Amino acid sequence: MVEMNGLSQPAHLSPVDLNSMRARTLGDYLKSRRARLQPEQAGLAKTHGQRRTPGLRREEVAILAGVSATYYTFLEQGREVAVSREVIESIGRALQLSPDEHTHLLGLWNGNEPEMALPITSEITQPWRDIVNQMAFPAFITNDRAELLAWNTSVDKYVLDYTSRAPEQRNMMFSLFTDPEMRARLINWEEMAAHSVAIFRTSYDKYTHDPWFPKFVDDLSKESSEFASLWELHHVEAKRVTRVYYQLPDQEQAIAYDINSLSFTLDHPDLHLCIYSPVKEQES
Known part of the structure; x- marks a missing residue:
């Protein structure tokens, strides 16, 4: 693990x-x-x-x-x-x-310019947790390691039940490639997997000083050959509005969301607030 x-x-x-x-x-x-x-x-x-x-x-x-x-x-x-x-x-x-x-x-x-060792945020304040909890649709906060720091009940329902998982399992990249439940829910998994790895590569290259990143990549490459193959491509992409489709076992219709990612203040440049907005039926 x-x-x-x-x-x-x-x-x-x-x-x-x-x-x-x-x-x-x-x-x-x-x-x-x-x-x-x-x-x-x-x-x-x-x-x-x-x-x-x-x-x-x-x-x-x-x-x-x-x-x-x-x-x-x-x-x-x-x-x-x-x-x-x-x-x-x-x-x-x-x-x-x-x-x-x-x-x-x-x-x-x-x-x-002189390189600076960038810190990683591991805790967020309660007001931000309250903001996430008050949102009606899936919303969560992650850092550049893709570690999940705050999420609401809609994330548990549609994305993955992170509340029931141990803290060390609450990493979005790791779940995407190793958790069969997340893969079963996410209809356009292949598209999201490629996009997520390309985004994660930008973080990896930014934190050249941090030994956590190469260890994580090495461990996940051993767990998932699909991740290893995508990682070898060395693709990079910026965060942008991305559409995802979820299909839950107890629902006949798939649900489409657009993921909007917002950066935090300069005090915490490694944090990202991700908000899911439902897509109208005629747009999906």
């Missing part, structure tokens, strides 16, 4: 250590985006013979981005080299990043 509520406070890390972690994360991300892009997609002539690795070669990305092959190789290798926004933007265009991927790339680059 994965220990998901234990707080793994990072040991003191110097700015040098944190920047080195960020450089490696940036390099891994660039490599994953290069591997999925074929020469023909990038407007390059198709090469004869089989390539040793999938996707573009490093030197091809360098040509498309207008940088030297050595410089781009250093970036992929996670070396701490100076890189301007103009260069990182050019590399993003060469890799044909989506808007969400482009935003994620800029976040990893971060303008060469």
Whole structure:
């Protein structure tokens, strides 16, 4: 069983250590985006013979981005080299990043600002619990680890009965891939699974200092081959309004909700308030 509520406070890390972690994360991300892009997609002539690795070669990305092959190789290798926004933007265009991927790339680059070890919130105040409890439809608060910190009775009824589950089982990602009851209720499970993993990847890359994230991913990959396969894709997406469909055993009709995710204040940037709003029948 994965220990998901234990707080793994990072040991003191110097700015040098944190920047080195960020450089490696940036390099891994660039490599994953290069591997999925074929020469023909990038407007390059198709090469004869089989390539040793999938996707573009490093030197091809360098040509498309207008940088030297050595410089781009250093970036992929996670070396701490100076890189301007103009260069990182050019590399993003060469890799044909989506808007969400482009935003994620800029976040990893971060303008060469000193890296800060971001904290994770594990408790919320009672007023926020009261707000969630007063909502008529499913609503809950999670942190960037996908740990469930507050939820109402509608969540128990439609999403999953978290009240009856142990605290260490109250993680939305873990439930999505390992709990058969949640999977049975969620009609568009495949769509939500892919979207959820892509969102979780953005958190994973943001908390390069926190050993909780790689341990969680490793443990969940062992529990779920479907999660492991999605994780290997290295997709990233931003939170947006997402439609879900639930079918309960005692109800004939499926119920559709739009999930709206709201961020907290700057004091708790890792918290998210998720509110389900019912979809009118003609819209579903």
